[in-house]
Amino acid sequence: MGKVGFIGGGAMAEAIVAAITQGTVDREDIYVSDHKAKRCEELAEHYGIHTSVGADGFAGAVDVLVLAIKPQAAAKAMEEVKGRVRKDAIILSIVAGLTLSVLEKAFPEQPVVRVMPNTPLAVGAGMSAFACGTHADRQAAAVVQELLASAGRAVEVSEAAMDAVTGLSGSGPAYAFLMIDALADGGVAAGLKRPAAIELAAQTLLGAAKMVLETGRHPDVLRDQVTSPAGTTIAGVRVMEQRGVRGALIDAVLAATEKSKELGKK
Incomplete structure (x- = not known):
């Protein structure tokens, strides 16, 4: 799977990190940025991963970039990293309400994937649904499937079904x-x-x-x-x-x- 980076170190990001460190991704290949230095220290100490305040140090190196910030912080975060991300890097968003069209405006060349997870992700029993953007091919979908399934189960749906996914799972x-x-x-x-x-x-x-x-x-x-x-x-x-x-x-x-x-x- 290569290197995976997270923008945002909250509960959902930590749940995915906890799952993928069990064998899906090497700890040395996991990067997390958070605006709180103390939170970065906690994650680094607990999981043995790379952490930093800001994503400048890893945005251009990762194969998968996970947007795990609050909706109100998404626009600023995307603006800060969009010019640094590799063209073939998969952009995976778990930001509530952030549509594929908005993601693709920020990352027009990258494969983008929108995800709706749920809170049991925190105990490895999550149910996630994901919708792929224009440039996300079957290989990208398989990477996302593997990443999310490490913390439970994952299914691919159309973006039009995302509201129903929200209402159900x-x-x-x-x-x-x-x-x-x-x-x-x-x-x-x-x-x-x-x-x-x-x-x-x-x-x-x-x-x-x-x-x-x-x-x-x-x-x-x-x-x-x-x-x-x-x-x-x-x-x-x-x-x-x-x-x-x-x-x-x-x-x-x-x-x-x-x-x-x-x-x-x-």
């Missing part, structure tokens, strides 16, 4: 946290102690998700396997259907998608 962890909290409350109401109830709820959702991903079976099929006739599970599922849980989750994704579209127009 981008905002989705919040829906899952709410469900874990609610399930734990149910456990406490049924007599469990709070720590045990939270652990039971969280691991149950984790296990269910793992079964979907690893078996490739439709969620309905897996649900039927645990739903015995006149048993406990169907009693619980019946209540969830009566209370509109399914519809609420669908509407949550659609509402978040619409909000993403609104924010993208500003």
Whole structure:
């Protein structure tokens, strides 16, 4: 993969760094810039990578440049490095709302890729979606896929699908946290102690998700396997259907998608 540089040393950047240092990229080939010297020191000490205040020292040397700054700082950051980046360097942006067209205006010759990650990236279980720009060929897409998959899973989508990705996997962890909290409350109401109830709820959702991903079976099929006739599970599922849980989750994704579209127009 070569050398990878990050502009921005926040939580998402650190999550990717933590993942790729496990074997995807040599630590000697990872560079991070952050405007806080103390943050640079922390990252260098913890991961054994190159860090600096400012990207001048590595912008022209990296094969992949990851833009991991806040949206309001993106324009200034791109202006500072656009003339220094190699023509064949992949520009990977995880900046919320930063479109491919804006990226390609700043980097007209480079392959640019827009990414929507989510917060479980921080524990190596992220779900990222990426859209490729005009000059990003299959080789560039494969590099991005490998980089993102090191911290979870990654899928390629069209840029038009990015708002839907935001509404589903981008905002989705919040829906899952709410469900874990609610399930734990149910456990406490049924007599469990709070720590045990939270652990039971969280691991149950984790296990269910793992079964979907690893078996490739439709969620309905897996649900039927645990739903015995006149048993406990169907009693619980019946209540969830009566209370509109399914519809609420669908509407949550659609509402978040619409909000993403609104924010993208500003």
